[in-house]
Amino acid sequence: MRPIAILLLPFLAVLYKVYVRQFIEQLSYLELPLLVVLYFSLMWRNHLAALFYGASVGLLEDSLASHPIGLFGIAKTLVGYFAASVSLRFDVDHSVIRFILVFFFFIFHSLFYWVMEQALLGLPAPLEPAQTCIVAGLNAAVAVPLFMLFDKMKEPA
Amino acid sequence: MDFILGRYRNLSVLLLVVFGQLLLLAYQVRSNQQVRVLRVWAVTSVAPMARGLENVRSGVRGFFSDYFILLDVREENRKLTAENNRLKLENNFLNTELSTADRAKALIEFKGRSPSNNIAARIIATSSSANTVVLVDRGTSDGVYKGMAVITGDGIVGKVLDSFPIAAHVQLITDKQFGAGVVSQKNRVYGTLLGQGHNRCRIDRIQNEEKVELDEMFYTTGEDRVFPKGLPVGRVVSVQAGPTFKSIEVVPTGMKNGLEEVLIVLEGVHQEIPPPPSLAERINLMPAPPFPAQEAGSVIPAGTPSTGLLKTDADRIADRYRGIEQQRGGTKFGAFGSQPPSFSTIPTSPDKQGITPPAVPPAPKPPAEKRVPEKPVQ
Numbered sequence: 001m002r003p004i005a006i007l008l009l010p011f012l013a014v015l016y017k018v019y020v021r022q023f024i025e026q027l028s029y030l031e032l033p034l035l036v037v038l039y040f041s042l043m044w045r046n047h048l049a050a051l052f053y054g055a056s057v058g059l060l061e062d063s064l065a066s067h068p069i070g071l072f073g074i075a076k077t078l079v080g081y082f083a084a085s086v087s088l089r090f091d092v093d094h095s096v097i098r099f100i101l102v103f104f105f106f107i108f109h110s111l112f113y114w115v116m117e118q119a120l121l122g123l124p125a126p127l128e129p130a131q132t133c134i135v136a137g138l139n140a141a142v143a144v145p146l147f148m149l150f151d152k153m154k155e156p157a
Numbered sequence: 158m159d160f161i162l163g164r165y166r167n168l169s170v171l172l173l174v175v176f177g178q179l180l181l182l183a184y185q186v187r188s189n190q191q192v193r194v195l196r197v198w199a200v201t202s203v204a205p206m207a208r209g210l211e212n213v214r215s216g217v218r219g220f221f222s223d224y225f226i227l228l229d230v231r232e233e234n235r236k237l238t239a240e241n242n243r244l245k246l247e248n249n250f251l252n253t254e255l256s257t258a259d260r261a262k263a264l265i266e267f268k269g270r271s272p273s274n275n276i277a278a279r280i281i282a283t284s285s286s287a288n289t290v291v292l293v294d295r296g297t298s299d300g301v302y303k304g305m306a307v308i309t310g311d312g313i314v315g316k317v318l319d320s321f322p323i324a325a326h327v328q329l330i331t332d333k334q335f336g337a338g339v340v341s342q343k344n345r346v347y348g349t350l351l352g353q354g355h356n357r358c359r360i361d362r363i364q365n366e367e368k369v370e371l372d373e374m375f376y377t378t379g380e381d382r383v384f385p386k387g388l389p390v391g392r393v394v395s396v397q398a399g400p401t402f403k404s405i406e407v408v409p410t411g412m413k414n415g416l417e418e419v420l421i422v423l424e425g426v427h428q429e430i431p432p433p434p435s436l437a438e439r440i441n442l443m444p445a446p447p448f449p450a451q452e453a454g455s456v457i458p459a460g461t462p463s464t465g466l467l468k469t470d471a472d473r474i475a476d477r478y479r480g481i482e483q484q485r486g487g488t489k490f491g492a493f494g495s496q497p498p499s500f501s502t503i504p505t506s507p508d509k510q511g512i513t514p515p516a517v518p519p520a521p522k523p524p525a526e527k528r529v530p531e532k533p534v535q
Contacts, residue, residue, distance in 0.1 A: 011202070018282040018292065019207050028288065047167035055174055063199030065286035066318060066326060069192050070182035072285075074175055081171050120182060 005153050009036050010057045018064055029135045033057050034109055035143050037076050038102060039150050041083035042092040054080025067121065075112045079105050095144050102143040106136040197321050200292070204324040207282040208294055239277060242310030242420065246273070253387060253429040273385055274424035275308075276300065280416055281324070289332035289354060291315075295421060296323045304383060306422040312389040312411030313337070313377060314419050327419070330358055330390075330409055338378040339390050343433045344368045347378065348405070350390060356412070358391060360405040365398045369405055376430045385425035 013032035021028040037057050041050035058076030062069040083105060090097055110132050117125045185191055219231050276299060284290035295301045297320050305317040307327050315329040328335055335352040339360060346367045348360040363369060373393045379386030391407030398404070 011206075014285060015203060015206055015210070015282075017285050018203065019210055021288055022280065022283045022291065025288065033285075048170055051167075051171050051174060055178070059178075059195065060199055061285045063196045064203060064282075064284060064292075066284045066290040066328065067286055068182055068185035069195055070178045070185070073178045074182075077171070077174055077178070081167070120179075121186065 002153065006040065009150075010060060014057075014060055014064065017061070029138055030142060031106065031109075031139055033061055033072075034076065034079065034106065035102065035139065035146060037080055038083055038105055038143070039147050041080040042087045042098075042101065045084060045087045047081055047084045050080035050084035051077050052080075054078075067117075067123075071113060071116050071121075074116065075109050078112060079109050082108075095148075098147055099140045099144055102140040103136045106139050107132060110136070191319070196319065200321045200324050204281065204292065204294065204321075207292065211279065211281045239418065242418075243275070245310035246275070246308075246420075249387070249389075249431070250426070250428050253431050273422050273426045275420040275422055278307075278325075278419050278421050280327075280419065284326065287332065287354075289329045289335075289352065290318060291327050291329065291416070293325050293327055293419065293421070294323070296321045296325050298322050300423055301325050301421050306384045306388075306425060307419050308384075308388060308422060309411045309414070309416075309419055311413060312391065312409060313384055314409075314411045314416065316383050317421065325421075329416075330411075331356060336381075337384055337390070338381040339375040340378045340430065341369055342374040342376060342430060343370065344373075348375075350375070350407070357394070357406045357408055360407060361402060363403045363405060365401070365403055367403065369393060369396050369403060371396060374410075374433075375407055379427045385422065385427050387428035387430050 010033060013036045016030075016032050037050075037054045040053055044050055044053075054076035055073050058071075058073035059069060061072040061076075065072070083101070086092070086101060090101075092098060092101065111127075114125055114127050117123045181192065276295060278293040278295040278301070280291045281294050282292040284292070293301075293307075301317060302320050303317050306313065307315045307317060313330060315327045315332070315335065318326040318328040320326075330337065330350065330352055331354065332352045333354045335350075337350045338347070339350045340347050344367070346363055346369055348363040351359050351361055353359055360375065371393055375390040375393070377384040377386055377388045377390060389410050391409040393405060394408050395406040396403060
């Protein structure tokens with residue numbers, strides 16, 4: 001993957017999250033920053049690179065949020081590390097595997113974020129399992145073609 | 158130690174990174190301060206891109222609408238909308254000033270004051286965590302600081318949560334963490350406005366014994382030291398009694414026309430809450446119904462008996478006396494110049510069969526007096 005894409009994609013993903021949502025609220029379910037972190041974590045197959053990348057994207061997201069910095073950072077750090085661990089054991093180039101991995105990591109991310117909100121910040125946040133599963137499925141469905149698009153941006157071997 | 162770090166290097170780094178972020182989080186929560194350097198960098202890097210996107214979006218939309226629908230009207234409409242918002246605020250201020258009892262004193266006081274000093278701002282993005290916190294394109298370089306009120310011409314919208322050099326976070330009144338002091342227009346009931354995360358806010362801390370009506374307006378009190386007093390907040394759409402406090406929901410008036418441009422209050426001026434609309438303006442009275450069997454333009458003469466279901470006991474007695482006078486060939490009862498009826502005569506009633514009144518000699522007629530007839534009352 002070209003270095004410019006590695007640096008630019010998180011910015012574009014975060015920009016999408018903060019800009020598009022004010023006009024098209026129906027697209028607010030799409031967690032592009034998480035999908036970007038997952039893609040690079042799965043592709044690099046390197047724990048350290050994945051966790052630092054996840055931490056950076058998470059801190060960038062936290063900086064544009066109204067809550068204290070660290071919530072998204074911790075969640076995406078863990079997602080990056082565990083995604084890299086999984087990528088060492090499975091063939092993550094297959095679309096079905098990607099769909100399943102994105103589905104479960106989205107739920108993991110949402111659950112961990114909810115736990116930190118409740119336990120660390122004491123903010124009352126409702127946990128909606130059914131809605132979370134549906135949104136996870138939608139994100140996984142978007143992730144499959146998106147990852148194919150990212151694959152085309154790889155540098156030729 | 159080297160063995161652990163070497164064998165479990167990745168796990169150690171993970172724990173270090175996570176622990177470092179936990180410490181950062183704990184520091185912010187405990188000291189109630191935020192890490193401004195990170196936020197400034199992030200906002201400074203994202204805000205210009207967001208502003209550029211917004212310019213492109215509005216430019217593309219404006220290009221099509223200007224060219225194919227209305228040439229140059231869009232730009233003029235935008236200017237007029239901004240001017241209209243400014244005039245609405247000024248008009249509210251002027252109306253409340255002039256409605257005071259002592260007009261001369263109000264004029265003298267008004268000369269010494271001026272409406273709030275505001276700056277227009279455009280919403281360019283939302284927060285990455287919730288859509289009830291937005292980013293505007295005004296910051297500390299424009300004199301915008303944390304805690305300033307954000308309004309539109311129709312009412313309050315939110316307050317500045319955090320300010321950066323070229324942008325600022327604004328917490329909307331629909332945010333769950335938002336609160337403001339409010340008072341009702343009619344009954345001057347004080348309460349606290351709280352956001353609920355959607356387009357309706359609730360008002361808390363109003364006892365069940367207090368009177369709050371549907372469609373009643375709420376205004377800011379100024380006591381929260383954020384919003385100037387007298388700004389419209391919302392209209393009541395639901396009132397229910399609760400265990401201790403009333404459950405009241407309001408629809409914010411400031412957000413009814415959407416949120417693209419707002420005003421940030423740099424220097425607020427408190428103003429009086431406008432009085433409620435008067436009762437006469439609200440009651441619609443139909444004209445009196447026409448008198449039955451009446452020619453157009455004719456006048457009902459005095460002494461004319463009433464007919465129909467509206468006949469009272471007095472009307473019935475009057476009818477009896479009228480009948481007596483007519484039998485005796487006298488003038489009409491109650492007519493101008495007529496003699497009062499003879500009360501020594503017991504009128505015959507159709508209900509009293511067989512009872513004949515005693516014979517009473519007729520009273521002598523007085524000489525006819527010449528009088529100038531009065532004009533009938535139209």
